[in-house]
Amino acid sequence: TVAHAAAALNAKVATVAHRGASAYAPENTLAAFRLAKTKHADVFELDVQETKDHKLVILHDSTLARTTNVETVYPGKKPWKVSSLTLAQVKKLDAGSWYSAKYKGQRVPTLAETLSAMRGSGLGLLLEIKNPASYPGIEGRIAAELKRSPSWLRADPNERRLAVQSFDWTSVNRFHALLPAVPTAVLGTPAVADLPKVAKYADQVNPPYKGLTASYVKKVHAAHMDVLTWTLNDRASVQKAVKLGVDGIISNKPDIVYGVVRSR
Numbered sequence: 001t002v003a004h005a006a007a008a009l010n011a012k013v014a015t016v017a018h019r020g021a022s023a024y025a026p027e028n029t030l031a032a033f034r035l036a037k038t039k040h041a042d043v044f045e046l047d048v049q050e051t052k053d054h055k056l057v058i059l060h061d062s063t064l065a066r067t068t069n070v071e072t073v074y075p076g077k078k079p080w081k082v083s084s085l086t087l088a089q090v091k092k093l094d095a096g097s098w099y100s101a102k103y104k105g106q107r108v109p110t111l112a113e114t115l116s117a118m119r120g121s122g123l124g125l126l127l128e129i130k131n132p133a134s135y136p137g138i139e140g141r142i143a144a145e146l147k148r149s150p151s152w153l154r155a156d157p158n159e160r161r162l163a164v165q166s167f168d169w170t171s172v173n174r175f176h177a178l179l180p181a182v183p184t185a186v187l188g189t190p191a192v193a194d195l196p197k198v199a200k201y202a203d204q205v206n207p208p209y210k211g212l213t214a215s216y217v218k219k220v221h222a223a224h225m226d227v228l229t230w231t232l233n234d235r236a237s238v239q240k241a242v243k244l245g246v247d248g249i250i251s252n253k254p255d256i257v258y259g260v261v262r263s264r
């Protein structure tokens with residue numbers, strides 16, 4: 001799994017940059033992904049959605065309002081859903097200025113551009129399928145894109161640098177059926193009784209940190225899955241999460257996680 005690969009590299013606990021190093025650069029942009037490397041992440045996380053013409057783009061919200069200048073560029077398109085604009089239209093937007101003038105000119109990246117730009121980075125990728133119920137067939141389109149980037153799909157478990165996750169477990173199951181070589185994760189906290197069922201199609205359980213216990217982590221491990229928890233941005237919480245026995249920590253500040261993990 002991604003966590004095991006990261007463990008083999010340099011850490012007992014994988015450091016995952018949430019939407020890139022999103023505390024320091026505009027989330028889900030190539031700038032944030034590249035900065036994840038500088039900030040010592042092992043893995044970067046991103047959210048995949050679709051434009052009106054079914055192109056895979058990296059965006060967290062279902063609308064472009066918060067993280068681009070869409071309101072000024074397309075005032076008539078309220079509520080600015082990503083699914084209501086074509087890729088050509090989305091590419092006209094600035095995805096950096098809302099964060100800081102320093103990042104003016106950042107664009108909403110496509111999945112293809114991200115896979116290509118980050119291929120040589122040495123970072124793993126935690127790919128979230130966001131809102132799949134709104135995009136029927138998105139799992140197949142993601143699988144097809146990944147197949148076009150074989151370096152992200154190495155068969156050797158120690159070389160695996162990719163995992164696919166979603167809050168929609170049906171979507172995770174569907175993706176697993178399409179591309180079983182790629183590790184998968186369910187976002188959330190499945191009931192302990194359901195863990196054997198989840199383990200049939202998932203390699204990780206990625207729960208929110210709030211309410212997570214050492215006993216639950218042990219049960220997930222007993223079901224042969226890893227645990228990556230989110231979203232922890234301060235040293236004290238990261239230290240507590242590490243004590244729970246998790247395999248990875250998803251953070252907007254990967255340097256903070258690295259500082260704790262490295263000093264162990």
Ligand code: G3P
Nearest residue numbers: 018045047128187230250
């Ligand atoms: O990777 C965990 C986290 O990304 C899930 O929440 O809303 O940030 O996509 P969200």
Ligand code: CA
Nearest residue numbers: 045046047128
């Ligand atoms: Ca996410």
